[in-house]
Amino acid sequence: MCRKKILFISSRLEATNKNGAYIVSNRNYKMLQNVSEIKVFNVEMKSKIQRILNIIFLKRCEGISLVDENKIEKIIKDEKINIVFLDTSSYGYLCEKLKKKSGIKIVVFCHDINYFLYKSILNGVKNNILEKFKLKKILKNSEINEKKSFEKADVIITLNKRDSKLLNQKYKIESTIEIPVSFPNKNLDGKLDLFKSNIKNLLFVGVADFFPNMEGLNFFIREVLPHIDANLYIVGKNMEKYREIFENISKKVKVIGTVEKLEDYYCSADAIIAPIFSGGGMKVKTAEALMYGKTVFGTTEAFEGYELDYDKAGGLCNTAEEFIEKINNYIEKDNIKQKLNQYSRDIFLEKYSYNSSEEKFKEIIENIG
Structure with missing residues (x-):
């Protein structure tokens, strides 16, 4: 049987994105590469003026533009493409054009339901x-494009049951299938002693300038950290920009910022914190922490879409009091020196690898027709 062209x-x-969206997109690409012939069209970052024009007038x-859409139509015709895999629900106008002109099969992957994320x-x-005006425009555009994409x-x-429910709630359309975040398995051979400290070391991983990350860090540093005997290390792209701000709030905060390899930081940490209160989809860093066999203390939002026993993996915490109580209980345990949480590791291998x-x-591509 002839392999379908995607x-x-x-x-x-x-790869320079260094964020959760890249990790999921790269997973999608690799999975499809294993089951079909695949060609990539990368929607490149536009200039600030182009972005403004695209958002306000078009x-x-x-980041997609009319020029991109024309290039995509030409590639589909020239390369005899069978299936278009859209790694977003935000290219609705493109979906409309493609169905009108070619009737090609379209797969839409939802990293989240964008309308609710931006809301x-x-x-x-x-x-x-100014930020409110921009977000209101993006919110409206997301609603228009998602409706077209899904239709x-x-x-x-979708990634999880919540997103499937939100999809149906907003657009009255059902998800075809749920595929949660997953990671390639890694050998846990990173360094275990990056943090030179006599007290326990907590780790937060996330990119800077993303509102849910900054909101969660500010909450944790101000409301939780003063009440626990632990340091907090912050790793993530461009977090070094906030070193002075965060480290001035508390001497327990150590901002590392951008790093080439996260492995050593995960392996050295006693536990991971995920104080995320807003957003959508699934939090990729939760799966990554499970992959490294880490104990994770996170909010309902941080664990959204993950099927596990919160207490065995770490703890479900939605208030400062819950974070303080559960982390302090963890610190007081006799086995705190054991940095590997075998339950977390096993759940990863079973459900999120x-x-x-x-x-x-494979099932999607075989059955799409």
């Missing part, structure tokens, strides 16, 4: 009038 369209495949989202971010912006898609992939999602991608 055009994979994404704005997230630049109602486009996530939650907008609700968190208080005094910045034209042959297959809709690449092996757990490969068959689902």
Whole structure:
């Protein structure tokens, strides 16, 4: 049987992104590469002026332009593409064009339901009038594009039950299949002694300038850290910009910032914190922490979509009091020197490794027709 030709369209495949979206997009690409012939169209970052024009006048989202859409149509025709895999739900105008002109099969992958993601971010912006205006426009564009995408898609992939429910709630359309975040398995051979300290070391991993990350860090440093006997290390792209601010709040805070390899930091940490209160989809860093066999203390949002025993993995904490109580109880345990949480590691291997999602991608491509 002839292998189907897929055009994979994404704005997230630049490895320099160093964020959760890249990790999931790269997973999607690798899974499809295993089951079909695949060509990639990378939606590149535009200039600031182009982005403004695209958002305000053309109602486009996530960097795609009319020029990109024309290039994509040409590639589909020239390369005899059978399936378009959209690594976002935000390219609705493109979906509309493709269905009208070619009737090609379209798969839409939802990193989250963008309407609700931007709504939650907008609700968190208080005094910045310009930022509010921009987010309101993006929110409206997301709503328009998602509606078009979902109406034209042959297959809709969501990450979890919550996103499937939100999809149906907003657009009255059902998800075809849920494929949660997954990671390639790694050998746990990182360094264990990066943090030279006599007290316990907690780790937060996340990119800077993303509202849910900054909101969660500010909460944890101000409301939780003063009441626990532990240091907090912060690792993530561009977090070094906030070194002075965070370290001035508490001497227990150590901002590392951008790093080439996260492995040594995960392996050296006694536990991971995930104080995330807003956002959508699934938190990729939760799966990553489980992959490294770490104890994780996180909010309902941080654990959204993960099927596990919170107490065995670490703790479900939605208030400062819950974080303080559960982390202090953990610190007081006699086995605190054991940095590997075998339960977390086992749950990862069972449910959130690449092996757990490969068959689902294969099934989609085989059955799409």
